Amino acid sequence: GVQTCALPIYLIHFLEMTGLPPANKFLFLGDYVDRGNNSIEVVALLFAMKIVYPDNIFILRGNHECPEVNKEYGFYDECVARYGLADGVKVFDEMNKTLLAIPLAATINDKIFCVHAGISPDLQTLAQLNGFNRQINIPSEGILCDIMWSDPKFGLKTWSENNSRGVSYHYGEDKLMEF
Numbered sequence: 001g002v003q004t005c006a007l008p009i010y011l012i013h014f015l016e017m018t019g020l021p022p023a024n025k026f027l028f029l030g031d032y033v034d035r036g037n038n039s040i041e042v043v044a045l046l047f048a049m050k051i052v053y054p055d056n057i058f059i060l061r062g063n064h065e066c067p068e069v070n071k072e073y074g075f076y077d078e079c080v081a082r083y084g085l086a087d088g089v090k091v092f093d094e095m096n097k098t099l100l101a102i103p104l105a106a107t108i109n110d111k112i113f114c115v116h117a118g119i120s121p122d123l124q125t126l127a128q129l130n131g132f133n134r135q136i137n138i139p140s141e142g143i144l145c146d147i148m149w150s151d152p153k154f155g156l157k158t159w160s161e162n163n164s165r166g167v168s169y170h171y172g173e174d175k176l177m178e179f
Contacts (some may be wrong), residue, residue, distance in 0.1 A: 008042050020117030027058040028058070029114060033064050059102055065100065079095070121147075152171055156172035
């Protein structure tokens with residue numbers, strides 16, 4: 001799958017190639033941290049762009065925008081290495097408060113459903129997503145888990161609980177078309 005840029009320079013090059021806001025709009029689908037040693041700069045750049053271009057930059061939450069996940073996969077260590085233990089923990093905690101507030105999903109022109117991962121057998125309407133308290137860790141089951149961890153699987157005709165990630169589902173094209 002497509003991954004977020006590990007270094008801010010790659011994100012900057014991407015923006016240079018595609019054109020900068022406000023001439024273009026961008027929707028980022030998550031995993032801004034744990035992709036290298038510059039997660040702090042990537043998040044800071046995306047947040048700054050969102051502040052300067054609120055109608056052109058859209059940022060969705062991914063499965064690594066969760067302290068339970070990003071502590072294990074490197075973001076915590078980056079914060080502590082950069083700022084020392086006491087300040088690093090503060091940076092980690094404050095960044096995660098903001099990361100937890102990021103929207104879970106978006107639609108484009110009321111036709112294209114956008115999330116970090118995939119769909120859920122429990123998700124019947126998009127309105128269900130509005131009822132979630134985003135300020136929580138991603139649970140190990142349910143809609144929030146599934147939109148962060150589920151994956152399509154070619155040739156599958158139903159839901160499969162044997163997701164290679166060890167959580168959520170694989171789903172087939174038929175389930176996507178039903179959704």
